[in-house]
Amino acid sequence: MKGTVLYGPRDLRFEDQPDPQIEQPTDAIITMSATCVCGSDLWPYRGLQPINGPTPMGHEYCGIVEEVGSAVRSVKPGQFVIGSFATSDNTCPNCHYGYQSSCMHREFMTRAQAPVLRVPLADGTLVPTPGVPSDDLLPGLLTASDVLGTGWFAADAANVKSGSTVVVVGDGAVGLLGVLSAKQMGAERIIAMSRHDKRQKLAREFGATDIVTERGDAGVDRIIDLTNGVGADSVLECVGTQESMMQAIHAARAGGYVSFVGVPHGVQLDGQQLFFEHVHLHGGPAPVRRYLPELIDLVLNGKINPGRVFDLTLPVEQVAEGYRAMDERRAIKSLLRP
Numbered sequence: 077m078k079g080t081v082l083y084g085p086r087d088l089r090f091e092d093q094p095d096p097q098i099e100q101p102t103d104a105i106i107t108m109s110a111t112c113v114c115g116s117d118l119w120p121y122r123g124l125q126p127i128n129g130p131t132p133m134g135h136e137y138c139g140i141v142e143e144v145g146s147a148v149r150s151v152k153p154g155q156f157v158i159g160s161f162a163t164s165d166n167t168c169p170n171c172h173y174g175y176q177s178s179c180m181h182r183e184f185m186t187r188a189q190a191p192v193l194r195v196p197l198a199d200g201t202l203v204p205t206p207g208v209p210s211d212d213l214l215p216g217l218l219t220a221s222d223v224l225g226t227g228w229f230a231a232d233a234a235n236v237k238s239g240s241t242v243v244v245v246g247d248g249a250v251g252l253l254g255v256l257s258a259k260q261m262g263a264e265r266i267i268a269m270s271r272h273d274k275r276q277k278l279a280r281e282f283g284a285t286d287i288v289t290e291r292g293d294a295g296v297d298r299i300i301d302l303t304n305g306v307g308a309d310s311v312l313e314c315v316g317t318q319e320s321m322m323q324a325i326h327a328a329r330a331g332g333y334v335s336f337v338g339v340p341h342g343v344q345l346d347g348q349q350l351f352f353e354h355v356h357l358h359g360g361p362a363p364v365r366r367y368l369p370e371l372i373d374l375v376l377n378g379k380i381n382p383g384r385v386f387d388l389t390l391p392v393e394q395v396a397e398g399y400r401a402m403d404e405r406r407a408i409k410s411l412l413r414p
């Protein structure tokens with residue numbers, strides 16, 4: 077089998093890898109129906125996050141179960157399954173609290189940009205669909221593995237509810253699906269911060285009512301203007317830089333909620349400043365497994381079409397072009413088909 081391996085900045089190779097095999101009785105092997113490139117893959121790809129030698133890549137996946145270990149009970153060969161980017165037993169205390177991405181037995185998935193994948197803790201990680209879905213549903217179902225689950229967590233952690241005024245900082249695929257999630261949760265006003273025409277259009281399609289093109293302090297001023305000097309009930313930070321984080325905190329009203337799901341790179345918060353901001357902060361790796369059953373239902377029932385974030389589809393062998401297109405912002409998100 078061949079798989080995707082990052083050797084250094086912008087040095088991505090699709091090369092021979094050992095065939096995945098059952099290693100633990102709780103493992104499953106799946107053949108990939110679709111996988112993709114994540115915004116977070118771009119940090120090491122750009123050399124902004126160090127790697128320790130050649131690193132297998134990919135953590136978003138859905139496919140058909142080929143084989144399961146002797147201890148696996150809830151997943152069977154032939155089923156179509158979707159799993160989270162973080163594995164979970166779904167039984168430990170952290171899982172019970174709904175934080176499966178902090179499972180006491182968690183592993184972060186990697187190696188998913190390949191035709192075949194080993195998934196540890198299959199019973200607690202994978203969710204089967206009622207039947208094998210048609211091809212046109214694959215992009216939407218694949219988003220549930222991470223990008224939609226993360227946007228959904230961003231909206232949930234920012235306390236979005238019926239009637240909320242919401243700001244979304246970041247117009248990557250997570251931010252755009254944060255817009256979609258806020259809409260589903262009943263937000264009345266959704267302000268998307270984007271200066272990119274194609275992304276603004278998709279944000280509007282997903283439910284954005286306003287677009288703000290300014291950034292930093294100027295962006296915050298626009299939000300304050302648009303909310304009659306008050307700030308937003310809920311702000312979703314979907315980037316992970318110092319500027320975007322401060323933009324999010326300053327855009328929230330007193331007593332408002334800020335979620336942060338962009339993996340932070342160099343973000344530093346000042347305690348005294350935070351004290352006087354008066355906001356709730358909640359973020360982290362999204363507990364995608366908590367939301368998977370509901371998100372799969374919404375996609376299968378045609379209530380949402382999150383697969384619209386994929387604007388480039390390539391054979392997995394051309395994974396390097398998938399990264400390049402996202403790196404150069406020619407593509408919002410690249411889907412890879414084996």
Ligand SMILES: [Zn+2]
Binds near residue numbers: 167
């Ligand atoms: Zn657990």
